Amino acid sequence: MTGSRRDFLRTSAALAALAWPLTTVGAPARAWAQGDKQGGLLRISATFGLSTLNPLAHISGAEWMATRWLYSNLTRLTPKRDVVPDLAESWTAGDGGRVWTFKLRRGVQFHVGREVVADDVVATMQTILDPKTASPYRGEIGPIDRVEAVDKSTVRFTLRGPFADFPAIMTVPVARIVAREGLGDLKALAAKEFGSGPFRLREFVPGDHVTVERFAHYYRSGRPFLDAVTLKVFPEPATELTAFRARETDMIWDVSPDLYPQITATAGANALAVPGGTFANVIMPTDKPPFSDNRVREALKYTVDRTAMLAAINGGQGELANDHPVSTAYAFHARLPIRTPDLGKARSLLREAGHGSGLSFKLFAASSPPIREKMAVILKEMARPAGFDIDVEVLAYDRYLAQVWNKGVPYIGFYATRPTADAILMKLYHPKEGLDEGRWAPSHPEAIHLLEQARETLDVERRRRSYATFQKVSRDDGPFVLPFFRNELSGSWGYVRDFTLNASNFEVDLEDVWLTADAPRKKG
Amino acid sequence: MARYVVGRGLSIALVLVLISIIVFAATHVLPGSAATLILGEYATPESLRALEQELGLDRPLAVQYLAWVGGVVTGDWGYSLAMKQPVTAIVGLRLRNSAALAALTLVAVILVAIPLGTVAAVRQGRWLDLAILTGSYLGISVPEFVSGMLLILVLAGPSLHWFPTGDYAPLAAGLRAWLSHLVLPVLALTLVLVAHVVRQTRSGLIEVLRSPYVRTARLKGATERRIVLRHALRNGLLPAVTVIALDLGYLMGGIVVVEEVFAYPGMGRLILYAIQNRDVPLLQVSILIVAATYTVANFGADMLYAWLDPRIRYR
Numbered sequence: 001m002t003g004s005r006r007d008f009l010r011t012s013a014a015l016a017a018l019a020w021p022l023t024t025v026g027a028p029a030r031a032w033a034q035g036d037k038q039g040g041l042l043r044i045s046a047t048f049g050l051s052t053l054n055p056l057a058h059i060s061g062a063e064w065m066a067t068r069w070l071y072s073n074l075t076r077l078t079p080k081r082d083v084v085p086d087l088a089e090s091w092t093a094g095d096g097g098r099v100w101t102f103k104l105r106r107g108v109q110f111h112v113g114r115e116v117v118a119d120d121v122v123a124t125m126q127t128i129l130d131p132k133t134a135s136p137y138r139g140e141i142g143p144i145d146r147v148e149a150v151d152k153s154t155v156r157f158t159l160r161g162p163f164a165d166f167p168a169i170m171t172v173p174v175a176r177i178v179a180r181e182g183l184g185d186l187k188a189l190a191a192k193e194f195g196s197g198p199f200r201l202r203e204f205v206p207g208d209h210v211t212v213e214r215f216a217h218y219y220r221s222g223r224p225f226l227d228a229v230t231l232k233v234f235p236e237p238a239t240e241l242t243a244f245r246a247r248e249t250d251m252i253w254d255v256s257p258d259l260y261p262q263i264t265a266t267a268g269a270n271a272l273a274v275p276g277g278t279f280a281n282v283i284m285p286t287d288k289p290p291f292s293d294n295r296v297r298e299a300l301k302y303t304v305d306r307t308a309m310l311a312a313i314n315g316g317q318g319e320l321a322n323d324h325p326v327s328t329a330y331a332f333h334a335r336l337p338i339r340t341p342d343l344g345k346a347r348s349l350l351r352e353a354g355h356g357s358g359l360s361f362k363l364f365a366a367s368s369p370p371i372r373e374k375m376a377v378i379l380k381e382m383a384r385p386a387g388f389d390i391d392v393e394v395l396a397y398d399r400y401l402a403q404v405w406n407k408g409v410p411y412i413g414f415y416a417t418r419p420t421a422d423a424i425l426m427k428l429y430h431p432k433e434g435l436d437e438g439r440w441a442p443s444h445p446e447a448i449h450l451l452e453q454a455r456e457t458l459d460v461e462r463r464r465r466s467y468a469t470f471q472k473v474s475r476d477d478g479p480f481v482l483p484f485f486r487n488e489l490s491g492s493w494g495y496v497r498d499f500t501l502n503a504s505n506f507e508v509d510l511e512d513v514w515l516t517a518d519a520p521r522k523k524g
Numbered sequence: 525m526a527r528y529v530v531g532r533g534l535s536i537a538l539v540l541v542l543i544s545i546i547v548f549a550a551t552h553v554l555p556g557s558a559a560t561l562i563l564g565e566y567a568t569p570e571s572l573r574a575l576e577q578e579l580g581l582d583r584p585l586a587v588q589y590l591a592w593v594g595g596v597v598t599g600d601w602g603y604s605l606a607m608k609q610p611v612t613a614i615v616g617l618r619l620r621n622s623a624a625l626a627a628l629t630l631v632a633v634i635l636v637a638i639p640l641g642t643v644a645a646v647r648q649g650r651w652l653d654l655a656i657l658t659g660s661y662l663g664i665s666v667p668e669f670v671s672g673m674l675l676i677l678v679l680a681g682p683s684l685h686w687f688p689t690g691d692y693a694p695l696a697a698g699l700r701a702w703l704s705h706l707v708l709p710v711l712a713l714t715l716v717l718v719a720h721v722v723r724q725t726r727s728g729l730i731e732v733l734r735s736p737y738v739r740t741a742r743l744k745g746a747t748e749r750r751i752v753l754r755h756a757l758r759n760g761l762l763p764a765v766t767v768i769a770l771d772l773g774y775l776m777g778g779i780v781v782v783e784e785v786f787a788y789p790g791m792g793r794l795i796l797y798a799i800q801n802r803d804v805p806l807l808q809v810s811i812l813i814v815a816a817t818y819t820v821a822n823f824g825a826d827m828l829y830a831w832l833d834p835r836i837r838y839r
Contacts, residue, residue, distance in 0.1 A: 051606045051801070059564050134574035136566030190608035205617060206607040207797050208789040209691075234690060234787040238673060243689040243787075245682045398802065402556030405565060414565075 071176035071195030438479025602805030641725025769825030
């Protein structure tokens with residue numbers, strides 16, 4: 001088993017390495033003594049989120065970022081997208097990938113002052129799985145049937161079926177391991193922490209900022225270097241940018257593409273960009289006309305000038321996509337030629353489908369994040385010459401959630417990078433494990449079966465073949481127009497060293513990050 | 525007088541009850557619930573049901589409202605649905621912050637606008653009068669989010685950086701840090717409010733300066749300075765007091781915008797947050813605090829009126 005896992009890891013590392021040159025990292029100009037690296041306050045900004053620190057319930061990037069500092073997972077995802085040990089020192093698969101056994105690192109301390117043991121892992125997982133907890137990700141941590149403590153430092157997960165990516169899924173933000181005394185009062189978990197991460201909570205003002213400080217007994221000795229970290233919400237992006245440029249903040253996280261060029265232009269600042277798997281997509285419900293006819297779906301796909309759309313929406317920061325969600329950030333990305341715009345073909349496909357005189361439909365887009373509305377409006381213009389008459393309706397996010405999202409109407413979806421291709425594919429296409437917003441699964445059982453097969457085998461080559469076939473089917477026949485993946489964009493000052501932006505951009509790992517002596521808050 | 529005060533007190537209470545009903549009803553007319561927003565695009569039908577049950581959103585509307593009222597009467601202001609913390613714990617800091625912002629703004633408006641209005645009245649029709657009126661109108665015609673942004677770019681940007689761009693510092697961090705964070709937001713709010721008060725002070729004073737008792741004072745040989753400051757200003761301020769009290773409402777609206785632009789954690793940002801997240805308990809308490817402040821301030825203005833002008837008697 002370990003062999004195939006290594007293969008899988010190697011593949012993902014190799015693919016991520018292709019993306020590597022795009023990342024800007026301030027490289028130390030000389031060798032630095034350990035003592036030079038020690039100390040300082042790092043100030044990071046974001047524009048939204050930070051309502052809660054409860055890892056079982058948080059759903060925004062800023063919150064995920066903060067709990068990454070406070071808690072540990074069993075495993076963690078490196079910027080190269082390798083799955084490496086965190087609380088778990090090693091893991092093995094049994095019964096063809098149906099049973100996973102994790103060996104815990106000994107002597108890891110919770111901030112509450114006791115050792116992390118298998119019972120804490122079991123209690124955390126059971127709480128997430130309990131329907132009463134109403135955890136948003138209950139369905140996203142793998143098909144867990146049973147979890148038990150074999151001994152003090154061994155945890156065994158028995159799954160409902162074989163699941164090759166289970167160790168990678170344990171890296172997700174919901175799978176942070178909470179000390180079991182913290183699970184008694186889930187409400188309190190919103191503002192208190194019971195973690196074993198590199199930092200402990202100093203102050204939390206929900207909706208405004210969180211400050212964490214170095215945990216002296218963290219299991220990686222000598223880490224972290226920073227004394228403290230503050231994450232502050234600036235609701236107005238222009239204020240956020242000015243604060244960064246005035247060095248009131250040291251790192252600006254998740255910058256919008258229209259402000260990004262200003263970071264590139266700021267002397268002394270590093271503009272950080274990394275290809276990820278974040279995208280917006282046009283969801284075409286295939287269970288009823290007109291999108292039940294694949295010719296109509298294909299026609300719409302042919303109208304999109306992907307390069308132009310990426311340039312207009314994200315300043316060219318991203319990579320073109322093929323109407324499926326597997327970007328080059330994932331291990332099983334298949335290299336297929338990108339569909340080029342062809343209005344003539346789109347028109348004839350529409351005509352064949354019986355819409356020779358044109359086709360009108362309504363497309364909904366939530367006003368947040370802005371990429372949704374932009375995509376809808378640009379698509380409307382791009383598709384018009386082919387005979388599509390798209391009526392775009394933009395609505396507030398709350399109305400969108402209540403009346404449009406997953407209700408079987410055409411709308412613009414938005415998805416963040418997941419740890420594995422399986423996670424995003426299941427979420428998008430599988431009727432039970434995911435949403436199937438395109439209502440596509442019932443008419444394509446063989447494609448769904450491919451996904452199920454791929455996650456159930458540990459044979460990397462077989463998986464690669466299944467995923468490749470699926471990506472082709474989804475490109476040619478699938479329910480989404482998915483024109484591009486956007487790069488994750490951030491910025492940091494040159495005095496912030498050894499930070500690497502992750503394709504899962506909320507994985508802001510600060511353990512190795514340090515400040516040079518000229519940082520404004522090196523003295524805390 | 526006592527009867528008047530009690531009557532006003534009762535009517536304020538009634539207004540607050542009505543507001544709480546309206547806010548409650550309005551949030552339920554809006555699509556979606558706190559549960560839909562907490563779970564976002566990760567919701568499943570089961571998790572939605574479980575969460576609505578946990579938050580008590582599955583109960584009939586009237587029951588939810590009465591439960592909330594019952595809590596308030598017994599001193600339990602409820603739990604924020606989105607932040608999962610007692611509302612009182614959340615509101616404290618924001619209320620202090622907004623109170624500081626509002627109080628400093630009011631002081632700034634009074635300190636700037638009344639002297640300016642007085643000068644304009646005394647110099648009526650001259651270039652100074654014209655300059656003051658034009659300047660104050662410039663302030664009112666630029667909305668806070670524009671003036672706020674401009675102030676940030678110019679005074680907090682990397683080149684000057686006289687003040688921090690946003691955020692706040694607690695008083696415990698020192699008076700200087702605390703004040704430095706307040707200067708720009710206060711300035712943005714003051715710019716908008718000054719015009720009203722300048723104009724009211726000016727016209728009130730001009731009228732008074734033409735009245736017979738001022739003429740008498742002049743004939744008695746009082747200096748112009750004494751006439752304006754001792755005799756005219758007290759009466760001339762009456763319309764300005766009314767406008768300042770009414771401007772409180774405007775100030776609260778401005779605070780929502782300014783706190784958002786300056787990333788300043790106060791009541792305005794909290795209300796916006798509560799609306800966006802359908803956080804009804806948090807919204808109820810926040811709105812009631814704002815409404816209570818407004819009604820009580822108006823009541824205070826009426827009392828001040830009586831003090832400034834002994835002819836006015838409330839019954």
